[in-house]
Amino acid sequence: MARANLRQAIHDQVSRSVEAGARLLLGGQLLDRPTCYPATILDGVGPGMAAYSEELFGPAASILHARDETHAIELANDTSFGLGASVWTRDITRGEHVARQIRAGAVFVNALVRSDVRLPFGGTKTSGYGRELAEYGMREFMNIKTVYIDA
Numbered sequence: 001m002a003r004a005n006l007r008q009a010i011h012d013q014v015s016r017s018v019e020a021g022a023r024l025l026l027g028g029q030l031l032d033r034p035t036c037y038p039a040t041i042l043d044g045v046g047p048g049m050a051a052y053s054e055e056l057f058g059p060a061a062s063i064l065h066a067r068d069e070t071h072a073i074e075l076a077n078d079t080s081f082g083l084g085a086s087v088w089t090r091d092i093t094r095g096e097h098v099a100r101q102i103r104a105g106a107v108f109v110n111a112l113v114r115s116d117v118r119l120p121f122g123g124t125k126t127s128g129y130g131r132e133l134a135e136y137g138m139r140e141f142m143n144i145k146t147v148y149i150d151a
Contacts (some may be wrong), residue, residue, distance in 0.1 A: 001058060004034040010089030017042055017051035017062075027059070047078075055081055069098065076102045082124035084113030105131075 001007040008029075014028050027040030037058055045051045045062040052062065066072035077087055082104040089095040095109035105123040106113060115121040120136035131140055 001033045004055065005130040007035055007037045008039075010037055010060055012054060013054055013056055014040055014042065014060055017049040019079055020049040021046070022051060023050055023062075052054060055080070069094075073098060073101045074099075076104075079129045080125050082129035084123070085110070086111065086113055 001010070011028075011030055014024070016025050018028070021149040022042040022045050025041040025043050027038035028042075031038060037060075040058075040060040041063065042051050042060065043063045045064050046120060048053040049055070052064070053061065056062070064075050066075055085099075085102050085104040087095045087098045087102070088110055089098070092109065099109050102125060103124055104146040105113045105127065106119075106121060108114075115133060117133050121133045122131035
């Protein structure tokens with residue numbers, strides 16, 4: 001972790017989630033070093049838990065259980081954040097169909113979320129403003145000006 005207060009913040013989110021009913025499968029304990037936090041996995045995460053509704057800036061993963069594909073899409077979209085998402089499947093056509101329904105700035109099928117200078121990158125909702133990288137990102141740093149002369 002970059003700073004001790006960030007480690008404390010992720011630990012507080014994990015602790016509040018466990019208190020609200022999430023199951024700690026791995027990690028979740030404060031280590032002796034003030035900027036270290038163990039890889040942590042929470043299972044059974046749901047509405048009302050910090051790990052469900054807050055961004056976890058640290059080595060913590062939340063497992064949410066979906067009844068079916070429609071419910072999985074609802075869970076993915078039930079957030080005020082929307083930087084990136086991944087869909088994992090053996091059926092690429094189905095993966096693309098699901099990806100198009102997820103409200104995020106970038107959705108990857110069978111790949112981890114990452115940036116690539118050839119592609120615009122940025123979030124939706126409260127996950128940032130505008131785009132960076134590629135042509136769209138370049139335009140974010142430009143002021144477009146019109147000069148009209150009627151001769």
